[in-house]
Amino acid sequence: MNDKLDQSMVNQIVRATSKKRNIFGAVFYFSSGDNSIDILSASGNIEPESPYYIASINKLFISSILLKLYADKQIELNDKISTYLPEEVVRGLHIHKGKEYSKDLTIAHLLSHTSGLPCYLLDTQADGKKVMAELEAGIDQPWPVDKVIQAVKRMKTHFPPGKEGKAKYSDTNYQVLGLVIENITGFPVQIALKNLFHELNLTQTYVFEDIQDESFVPIYYKSEQRKVPLFLSSTHNDIISTARDQMTFLKAFFNGRFFPKERLHELEKWNNVFFPFKYGIGIQKFYMPRILSPFQPVPEMIGHTGSTGSVAFYVPEMDVYITGTTNQQAEPNIAFQTMIKVLTRIRKRNETSPMSDRTD
Secondary structure: OOOOOOHHHHHHHHHHHHOOOOOOEEEEEEEEOOOOOEEEEEEEOOOOOOOEEOHHHHHHHHHHHHHHHHHOOOOOOOOEHHHOOOHHHHOOOOEEOOEEOHHHOEHHHHHOOOOOOOOOOOOOOOOOOOHHHHHHOOOOOOOOHHHHHHHHOOOOOOOOOOOOOOOOOOHHHHHHHHHHHHHHHOOOHHHHHHHHHHHOOOOOOEEOOOOOOOOOOOEEEOOEEEOOHHHHHHOOOOEEEOHHHHHHHHHHHHOOOOOOHHHHHHHOOOEEEEOOEEEOOOOEEEOOOHHHOOOOOOOOEEEEEOOOOEEEEEEOOOOEEEEEEOOEOOOOHHHHHHHHHHHHHHHHHHHOOHHHHHHO
């Protein structure tokens, strides 16, 4: 059986991706668990080792820190966040239909987006504005966690924490988790992240802190570059990395470096967030129902994606890991089109017998 994937084939697919409208560069790294596939390809304004903004994949890094604390019995996922945060932070954080649920919030609620908290980025603020819309328009502004907390307390919540069958993707959850990490470890979240990078020898990965830093591939929104250094430096958890470093982290995550491999299934308590994604405990799943892809079944992918077309996914069915980015805020779906094309090639090659290879 020929289970090798040809470098030139991946180069061709990635090159075609970088020529799509508003895609100025792309990088993808495909690697199998046994390393029989190990291909890094880039095109356009991105080189194979180019650093790029990973966007919401940073949530997987935050998750890994908390899951390690859980595995080491330093925390329980059902711990109330009020155990770790000051009263003035928790009070008024979650009020739904006149009733306060702030002290009911748990670490698990935040990790799984079942808290019901509004998203300070995507939801409408008390002043009627949306932060993400402003950032996409090029309006750069800092959003440190204390500002996030104050804004969220004036916003409308979605549902009570842990309401059966309910989930709402919210960046607020992971900003608050940063405070939880700080309380438990004694380190600010950016230091906890730096320690993780050091542990895995991710030498090209760092938390964005210097507003003068332009050493990474510029982020695009449609045809325009978007420079938002005030925002990126204020969160203390926004990360710049490379496809290679992301692969090192992704393999570590799914091979039990932070949470025992034999227990990873415990995280797969899926809730719908927005199609085609579900969210578990600190991990995201991409899925495509067979009815929407009848001739080309798409395997489930577990890991995380970012709004800029950044991806870090493991495909259990095929034992393949994928990292990379298309670096385009307006059309992150193109990254998934690229991944599916390559996975389809891998599947076809895996299904090709030695006999059919000889008859070709």
